[in-house]
Amino acid sequence: MEDRRGAGEAIRCLRDEGIGFRLRENLRPYTTFKIGGEASLFVEPADERETAAAIRVLCKTSPLFDLPEKAIAIVLGKGSNLLVCDGVVSTPVLFTGRLVWIEAMGGCEVGVGGGTPLAQLLSFCVAEGLSGLEPLSGIPATIGGMAVMNAGAFGQSLSELVEEVVLINWEGEREVLKGNEITWGYRGSSLKGRGVVGVVVLRLSKSSSDSVKKAIREHQKKRRTRQPLNLPSAGSAFKNPPGHYAGELIEKAGLKGERRGDAVISEKHANFIVNIGNAACSDVLELIDYAKRVVFEKFGVRLEEEIEYVC
Numbered sequence: 557m558e559d560r561r562g563a564g565e566a567i568r569c570l571r572d573e574g575i576g577f578r579l580r581e582n583l584r585p586y587t588t589f590k591i592g593g594e595a596s597l598f599v600e601p602a603d604e605r606e607t608a609a610a611i612r613v614l615c616k617t618s619p620l621f622d623l624p625e626k627a628i629a630i631v632l633g634k635g636s637n638l639l640v641c642d643g644v645v646s647t648p649v650l651f652t653g654r655l656v657w658i659e660a661m662g663g664c665e666v667g668v669g670g671g672t673p674l675a676q677l678l679s680f681c682v683a684e685g686l687s688g689l690e691p692l693s694g695i696p697a698t699i700g701g702m703a704v705m706n707a708g709a710f711g712q713s714l715s716e717l718v719e720e721v722v723l724i725n726w727e728g729e730r731e732v733l734k735g736n737e738i739t740w741g742y743r744g745s746s747l748k749g750r751g752v753v754g755v756v757v758l759r760l761s762k763s764s765s766d767s768v769k770k771a772i773r774e775h776q777k778k779r780r781t782r783q784p785l786n787l788p789s790a791g792s793a794f795k796n797p798p799g800h801y802a803g804e805l806i807e808k809a810g811l812k813g814e815r816r817g818d819a820v821i822s823e824k825h826a827n828f829i830v831n832i833g834n835a836a837c838s839d840v841l842e843l844i845d846y847a848k849r850v851v852f853e854k855f856g857v858r859l860e861e862e863i864e865y866v867c
């Protein structure tokens with residue numbers, strides 16, 4: 557009841573502000589796992605102004621939602637690190653899929669809208685002969701999501717390239733943060749949970765189109781040989797514990813091929829849980845719990861999820 561009153565008020569305000577939204581939006585297609593139920597309110601701001609306005613609307617109406625402390629909304633990029641619950645997600649979802657733009661700023665700096673897919677940015681880098689992002693190619697993510705998660709691959713983290721971030725905080729205010737004012741960690745940053753990353757300014761280096769294209773191809777080939785990219789997943793299920801590789805521990809525990817419903821621990825890479833058909837969130841959660849238990853019993857190592865649970 558309270559949720560419905562909150563949603564009603566939010567809907568009126570969003571309409572007044574001219575901000576796009578949908579009710580009861582199926583979240584499954586918005587995740588790379590292809591798992592999940594519906595968002596009761598799905599907000600799609602078209603630009604930075606609308607993002608700030610949407611946050612202010614949700615702030616005003618959020619006391620009527622049943623939200624965890626301080627969380628005004630769940631920010632959704634490409635959903636490539638998310639496991640969405642099977643039921644209804646009552647927290648409003650703020651989708652960044654329209655915050656897409658790329659602007660050359662001179663001196664090899666590039667301003668990128670937070671919802672811009674990495675693949676689109678890489679095409680720009682090839683065209684302009686800009687190098688730096690090649691090791692990350694193949695990550696099916698947005699630049700905003702990659703900044704928040706400090707995505708990395710083959711020894712390169714996004715944080716090493718970040719000059720500046722524009723964050724629309726949970727008060728709807730614009731904060732400009734220099735790269736060195738952000739705390740960067742292994743698959744995380746101090747940007748997380750603070751609002752919407754609206755812009756990321758990257759510092760790349762000058763190269764040639766051909767060599768950027770070649771490096772992208774090589775990294776994608778390495779990825780294809782190691783990862784089960786033909787099936788839906790959310791990438792690595794667990795973080796690598798200090799001194800270990802999560803995939804190696806899971807493989808040594810004999811868990812490759814372990815299955816719950818249509819969720820399976822990949823035969824190709826044991827740190828990937830893949831959806832081979834119509835897996836439910838509960839199937840994946842069961843596999844996660846099982847892998848954690850068995851790995852702890854066999855090796856005394858506690859695995860921690862890299863994928864995030866959204867409910």
Ligand SMILES: Cc1cc2nc3c(=O)[nH]c(=O)nc-3n(C[C@H](O)[C@H](O)[C@H](O)COP(=O)(O)OP(=O)(O)OC[C@H]3O[C@@H](n4cnc5c(N)ncnc54)[C@H](O)[C@@H]3O)c2cc1C
Pocket residue numbers: 588630631632633634635636637638652670671694695696697698699700701702703704705706707708709743748749751752753754785789790791792864
């Ligand atoms: C096949 C595959 C391969 C992968 N390989 C890698 C890899 O090599 N290295 C790696 O690090 N990760 C990898 N991942 C995981 C994933 O792509 C990254 O975590 C990525 O950074 C998530 O970006 P996203 O846009 O999909 O964010 P989402 O999954 O939508 O969200 C992730 C988190 O970021 C928040 N968020 C997203 N966008 C914003 C924004 N604009 N502002 C504020 N918060 C935001 C969300 O609320 C959530 O907390 C892989 C995933 C898949 C499916």
